Amino acid sequence: xxxxxxxxxxxxxxxxxxxxxxxxxxxxxxxxxEVVPDQxxxxxxxxxxxxxxPAMDAISDDIQEKLREPAQQEGLSVDxxxxxxxxxxxDWLTEGAQKKLxxxxxxxxxxxxxxxxxxxxxxxxxxxxxxxxxxxxVSLFGSTACKAHYRCNACSEPFDHFKCI
Amino acid sequence: xxxxxEYLLRLGDDALILGQQLGFWTGHGPxxxxxxxxxxxxxxxxxxxxxxLSMAGKEExxxxxxxxLAFHRDQHEFRNALLxxxxxxxxxxxxxxxxxxxxxxxxxHDALSRSRDPEIAAIAKKCAKESAYHLKHSRxxxxxxxxxxxxxHDKVQQSLNDLLPYVGDLFxxxxxxxxxxxxxxxxxxxxxxxxxxxxxxxxxxESGLKRPKATPEQLGGRLGRHTxxxxxxxxxxxxxxxxxPEAKW
Numbered sequence: 001x002x003x004x005x006x007x008x009x010x011x012x013x014x015x016x017x018x019x020x021x022x023x024x025x026x027x028x029x030x031x032x033x034e035v036v037p038d039q040x041x042x043x044x045x046x047x048x049x050x051x052x053x054p055a056m057d058a059i060s061d062d063i064q065e066k067l068r069e070p071a072q073q074e075g076l077s078v079d080x081x082x083x084x085x086x087x088x089x090x091d092w093l094t095e096g097a098q099k100k101l102x103x104x105x106x107x108x109x110x111x112x113x114x115x116x117x118x119x120x121x122x123x124x125x126x127x128x129x130x131x132x133x134x135x136x137x138v139s140l141f142g143s144t145a146c147k148a149h150y151r152c153n154a155c156s157e158p159f160d161h162f163k164c165i
Numbered sequence: 166x167x168x169x170x171e172y173l174l175r176l177g178d179d180a181l182i183l184g185q186q187l188g189f190w191t192g193h194g195p196x197x198x199x200x201x202x203x204x205x206x207x208x209x210x211x212x213x214x215x216x217x218l219s220m221a222g223k224e225e226x227x228x229x230x231x232x233x234l235a236f237h238r239d240q241h242e243f244r245n246a247l248l249x250x251x252x253x254x255x256x257x258x259x260x261x262x263x264x265x266x267x268x269x270x271x272x273x274h275d276a277l278s279r280s281r282d283p284e285i286a287a288i289a290k291k292c293a294k295e296s297a298y299h300l301k302h303s304r305x306x307x308x309x310x311x312x313x314x315x316x317x318h319d320k321v322q323q324s325l326n327d328l329l330p331y332v333g334d335l336f337x338x339x340x341x342x343x344x345x346x347x348x349x350x351x352x353x354x355x356x357x358x359x360x361x362x363x364x365x366x367x368x369x370x371e372s373g374l375k376r377p378k379a380t381p382e383q384l385g386g387r388l389g390r391h392t393x394x395x396x397x398x399x400x401x402x403x404x405x406x407x408x409x410p411e412a413k414w
Contacts, residue, residue: 048212048291050208050209050212050295051209051212051213051215051216051288051291051292051295052184052208052209052210052211052212052213052215053212054208083287084216084284084287084288084290084291085283085284085286085287085290086287086290087287087290087291087294088291138198139198139199139201139202140202140298140301140302140305141198141201141202141205141206141302142201143201145205145208145209149198149201163298165294165298
């Protein structure tokens with residue numbers, strides 16, 4: 001049996017959705033940091049978006065489940081390890097992921113190098129529905145640890161904004 | 166107890182007790198947004214606590230993991246600062262407590278992110294992003310309440326008066342914190358006080374709140390000498406894992 005390369009394991013991981021934002025997978029989210037296949041196991045290193053992210057256990061289980069069978073075919077076990085460094089940043093969301101988020105109704109985070117973010121000002125957030133930039137923050141905290149709550153002043157719809165960190 | 170184990174316990178216990186307290190707000194926030202905000206912050210605190218206590222358990226080397234440390238220690242073994250165990254009270258009390266703590270957590274995590282120990286630095290860098298966000302929230306509310314109506318001003322001024330005597334634990338300097346500083350894996354917590362003072366002063370100025378006359382500082386949390394409030398909190402937090410010690414979800 002031909003051994004899968006790290007790239008091929010990465011591809012398999014793209015079939016694992018984020019439990020809280022199912023439109024994105026764990027690779028697009030930037031949660032998977034490293035994939036190290038060796039003689040006896042395939043090691044997947046994941047990092048939390050937030051320290052208390054309750055989805056980490058579910059993500060770890062989902063990865064185990066998705067990779068178990070392919071790993072068994074090669075006689076490997078699957079180990080998922082939680083790492084903290086380097087700290088997760090929204091900059092790791094892929095370009096495609098930003099677009100998918102907006103289509104899903106969540107205003108994407110933009111980049112941390114944005115001048116307004118650096119100066120500590122509120123970033124300009126575009127309404128994911130009507131695309132108006134006349135929006136206001138309702139609350140710094142939203143439905144999950146990674147989101148803030150916004151309202152669009154043009155179409156009056158409430159929406160989530162993926163916090164830029 | 167090694168200075169390092171002691172130090173990590175303090176970091177972990179502060180976050181754990183504060184996180185547990187904020188969790189009590191679930192379903193009780195004054196408005197939905199703040200219900201969600203307080204519980205989100207609580208969740209971050211629990212997550213931070215998990216990382217520190219897990220590390221503390223490894224440092225101790227007695228096979229205790231973060232859950233064992235959280236659920237199977239008694240009151241006198243907890244090392245959290247007295248400030249973190251002050252009662253939730255009303256929304257203003259909780260906000261003032263959180264603000265006084267966040268103003269300490271921001272320079273703490275910033276300093277620890279330069280730790281010589283890569284694991285401490287990694288966890289601290291992660292915590293730093295969260296504590297900065299928490300401070301933005303709690304400081305914002307201090308200003309809104311302090312500069313709000315007469316009633317909100319008076320209430321949050323009273324919260325400050327009640328809580329300020331309990332901040333001393335945060336800046337206690339002893340063998341544990343001095344060893345951290347000397348060996349370069351941590352920071353002597355006493356050195357964080359000027360930054361904390363500056364954050365407090367700026368918020369007071371903007372909110373129109375006043376610093377109460379100096380009152381004697383209440384100390385003891387770092388030595389395991391706690392107030393009555395902690396025992397009620399621990400009873401609620403620990404009852405399930407103590408009743409069913411080997412239970413798995």
